[in-house]
Amino acid sequence: MLDIQLLRTQVAFVAERLATRGMIFDTATFETLESARKDLQTRTQELQAKRNTLSKQIGILKSKGEDAAAVMSEVSGIGEDLTRNEEALMALQTRYNAFLVTLPNLPHESVPSGKSETDNVEVARYGVLPTFDFPVKDHVEIGEQLGGLDFATAVKITGSRFSLMKGSVARLHRALAQFMLNTHTEEHGYTEVYVPYLVNPESLFGTGQLPKFEEDLFKVPRADGPPFYLIPTAEVPVTNMVRDEILAVDALPLKFVCHTPCFRSEAGSAGRDTRGMIRQHQFDKVELVQIVTPENSWEALEALTGHAEMILQKLELPYRKMLLCAGDMGFSAAKTYDLEVWLPAQNAYREISSCSHFESFQARRLQARYRNGKKNELLHTINGSGLAVGRTLVAILENYQNADGSVTVPKVLRPYLGGMEKLMSKPSTSTRDKTS
RNA sequence: GGAAGCGUGGCAGAGCGGUUGAAUGCACCGGUCUUGAAAACCGGCAACGUCGCAAGGCGUUCGUGAGUUCGAAUCUCACCGCUUCCGCCA
Numbered sequence: 436m437l438d439i440q441l442l443r444t445q446v447a448f449v450a451e452r453l454a455t456r457g458m459i460f461d462t463a464t465f466e467t468l469e470s471a472r473k474d475l476q477t478r479t480q481e482l483q484a485k486r487n488t489l490s491k492q493i494g495i496l497k498s499k500g501e502d503a504a505a506v507m508s509e510v511s512g513i514g515e516d517l518t519r520n521e522e523a524l525m526a527l528q529t530r531y532n533a534f535l536v537t538l539p540n541l542p543h544e545s546v547p548s549g550k551s552e553t554d555n556v557e558v559a560r561y562g563v564l565p566t567f568d569f570p571v572k573d574h575v576e577i578g579e580q581l582g583g584l585d586f587a588t589a590v591k592i593t594g595s596r597f598s599l600m601k602g603s604v605a606r607l608h609r610a611l612a613q614f615m616l617n618t619h620t621e622e623h624g625y626t627e628v629y630v631p632y633l634v635n636p637e638s639l640f641g642t643g644q645l646p647k648f649e650e651d652l653f654k655v656p657r658a659d660g661p662p663f664y665l666i667p668t669a670e671v672p673v674t675n676m677v678r679d680e681i682l683a684v685d686a687l688p689l690k691f692v693c694h695t696p697c698f699r700s701e702a703g704s705a706g707r708d709t710r711g712m713i714r715q716h717q718f719d720k721v722e723l724v725q726i727v728t729p730e731n732s733w734e735a736l737e738a739l740t741g742h743a744e745m746i747l748q749k750l751e752l753p754y755r756k757m758l759l760c761a762g763d764m765g766f767s768a769a770k771t772y773d774l775e776v777w778l779p780a781q782n783a784y785r786e787i788s789s790c791s792h793f794e795s796f797q798a799r800r801l802q803a804r805y806r807n808g809k810k811n812e813l814l815h816t817i818n819g820s821g822l823a824v825g826r827t828l829v830a831i832l833e834n835y836q837n838a839d840g841s842v843t844v845p846k847v848l849r850p851y852l853g854g855m856e857k858l859m860s861k862p863s864t865s866t867r868d869k870t871s
Numbered sequence: 872g873g874a875a876g877c878g879u880g881g882c883a884g885a886g887c888g889g890u891u892g893a894a895u896g897c898a899c900c901g902g903u904c905u906u907g908a909a910a911a912c913c914g915g916c917a918a919c920g921u922c923g924c925a926a927g928g929c930g931u932u933c934g935u936g937a938g939u940u941c942g943a944a945u946c947u948c949a950c951c952g953c954u955u956c957c958g959c960c961a
Contacts, residue, residue, distance in 0.1 A: 476921065480930045487930085490942040494889035503941085510941045660951090681881060681918095806881065809900065809916070 436799045437538055443469060452541040455548035455761040460538075468534065472527055479520040486513050536640075537647055540796040542761040543770040549760025555773070556760070561744070562753030564777055565834050572840075573780030574832040575711040578604055580840045582861040584712070595709070596701060596716040598825075603858045607831070607844070608719070610851035612694050612824050615721040615746055619821055623742045625692035625723060630672035632695060633663040638675040641801040643767035643793075650702045653716075665698035669722035670818045677726050677803040681811055688735065689726040692821065694719065712825050713785065719824035723790075725817040728805060732792060732815035740772045740790040743821040747787070749847045752830050753777040755784050769794045774822070776830045787826045790819025 442449055442465070450460040489510040496503040542548075547556055578584025583604025589597040600608055619625040633655060639645040644652065644667060653665040666672055673693050682689075697720050708714035723742060727735045740756070747754045759771040768791040775784035795813040798804070804811040835843045840860030844852055 473921085476930090480921070483931085484929055486941080491890060493941055497889070507941050514941085683881080806899085811881090811918075 436535060436796060437541065438795070438799070439535065442535075449541065453539070455542050455546070456539060456764070457550050457762045458539065465534075468527075468531055472524075472531055475520065475524045475527055479517070479524045482513055482517040482520060486510060486517060489513075533646075539766045540769050540793065542764065543792070543794075545758075546764070546770050547758065547760045548762070550762040551760075552763050554760035555763055556758045557755055558758050558772070559756040560753075561748065561755070562751065562777070564753050565779060567779065567836075567838075569838040571779045571833070572836060573711065574829040577832045577836050577840070577842060580860045581842065581858050583607075583858070586711075596714065598712050598715060603852075603855070604828070604832075606852060607848070607858065608824060608828050610848050611827050611831075612719060612721060613851055614749075614848055615821060615824070616692060616694055618746060618749065619692040619721070619723060619742060623690075623692075623745070625690045625742075628673060628676075628691050628693045630666075630669060630676075630693055630695065632666050632672075632698075634666055634671055634675070635663060636661055638671055638678070639664055641678050642671050642674050642797055643765075643800065644671065647766065651700055653698045653700055666695060667699050668697050668720065669693040669695040670724060673722065673724045674726075674797060674803075674816055674818065675801065677814065678801040680803055682726075682803075682805040682814070684728065684805055684807060687726065687728055687805060687814075688731070689724075691724045691726075692721060693724070694721045694824075696720075712829050715825060718826075721821050721824060723819050723821040726803070727815050727817065728807070729795070729812070729815050732794070732817060735815075736770065736772075736790065736792040736817050739817055739819050739821075740774070743774055743788045743790055743819050746822050746827075747774065747776060750827070750831065750845045752827075752834055754787070765789075765791065767791075767793050767796050769796065772819075776826065777834065778830060779833045779836075785826065787830065788820040788822045790817075792817050 437449065446462050446465065450462055453460045489506055492506050493503045493510070496506065547554060549555070572580075575584065575586070578600075581602075581604055583600055583602050585599045585601060589599040592599070616627060620627050636645055639652070652667055655663040655665065657663065672695075673691050676691070677689070696717055698717055701714060701716060704714060712718070723739050725735050725739055744754070744756065754774050754776045757773045757775060759768075759773055764771045771789060771791040773786050774788035774790070776787040777783075778785050793816045795815060797816045798813040803814045803816070805814050831845060832842055835845065837843060837857075842858040844855055844857060849855060
């Protein structure tokens with residue numbers, strides 16, 4: 436949520452920043468709404484003040500044993516007018532709020548304007564692209580040959596955009612998550628957390644998924660209350676740890692790392708990335724979240740992005756770092772770096788991490804504050820994937836593939852796989868063998 | 872699932888329906904004392920909103936929502952959450 440004071444005092448500036456996202460802010464409508472609010476609120480508060488003073492007088496008169504009948508009848512005359520004003524004000528504020536809540540964050544001044552991913556700016560490139568003296572296979576083919584990826588069975592169990600892993604591939608997937616968690620906790624100073632995978636609407640409002648993006652979520656209705664939602668990212672439960680909290684300065688920064696499955700309906704992406712594990716309704720992700728004070732938040736974004744990059748570097752996967760243009764950023768973000776890993780079979784870089792700074796946009800919705808001397812001030816929130824586990828698996832299968840169908844295990848992962856150096860190709864077996 | 876109890880400021884914890892936004896303690900901020908610190912003492916200190924150039928004024932808020940009343944932290948109802956005991960259980 437944007438700072439309402441900023442909106443009132445610098446509408447032109449807000450409109451101009453939002454325009455870099457390609458958004459047209461209707462200044463006239465806002466100003467009409469604002470002046471109506473001001474009138475109504477002032478009038479209502481005047482009536483309330485009048486009622487309060489008169490009621491106080493009654494108390495004084497009665498305690499002196501004097502007659503208060505005259506004042507009492509005067510007060511009761513206010514009642515109807517006041518109620519009418521209060522109701523009108525409440526209705527207006529509901530409308531006002533509904534409008535505010537749908538405004539995206541202002542892009543930071545360092546963010547290039549632009550409409551789509553074609554306007555994103557490459558900031559850095561790391562690693563050497565692998566070369567192959569045999570026809571390159573994609574992860575679907577490699578995984579099936581290893582007997583470790585089985586999309587057909589996942590479709591049977593649930594439907595499209597789900598996957599099933601077995602044997603060494605399932606273990607590699609688990610190893611990746613462990614490796615990421617260990618690196619971030621042991622080398623980057625994050626605290627590991629385990630969180631609920633179902634959250635309430637308030638939490639999704641806090642991080643900005645609701646009310647605008649409900650169709651992207653899986654909703655779980657409940658007979659006896661508001662629905663729960665499956666988390667689309669660990670960002671939601673982890674950031675909401677500080678909702679309605681006032682933190683002591685010396686408790687900051689908070690740095691959390693959290694491995695969870697993520698659930699996304701992928702509404703609106705029909706036909707995109709339908710093959711393989713790239714775009715799934717369910718995928719694992721290791722998420723980094725930092726809760727910081729405003730003065731060091733921008734360094735924190737750089738640091739957090741570096742932590743995510745370190746995983747790619749240790750895995751020796753080639754990647755590039757992109758600065759997203761205003762139009763390609765998420766709703767709540769002020770600035771976002773995407774890390775894109777090289778996928779040989781697609782002959783392209785694909786997003787594997789997204790690291791964003793939200794300034795106080797989420798904190799304002801969350802009422803997440805810290806005590807700065809005598810004053811309570813809004814925190815800043817930052818998060819990023821460190822990394823998307825499924826896509827990392829895809830990148831390893833493709834970048835580390837060998838001519839014989841085997842896949843070399845990156846050195847840093849071998850301790851997690853009992854020293855295994857290669858995932859060996861297996862003759863294809865029925866999915867129903869030895870399952871129970 | 873059954874029973875009882877409880878939700879008040881950063882924390883702990885008082886609070887007859889009426890000049891109570893709320894005692895007290897801790898924490899915090901300023902000061903006195905001290906070479907410095909601690910202790911002691913003195914003073915200050917809720918949030919949010921709104922009007923105002925400012926000083927300051929006004930409004931709302933004691934889990935949430937409705938109700939009673941001229942007036943609610945205080946009374947009534949519903950909901951949410953927490954605690955304890957019993958039962959059940961991965």
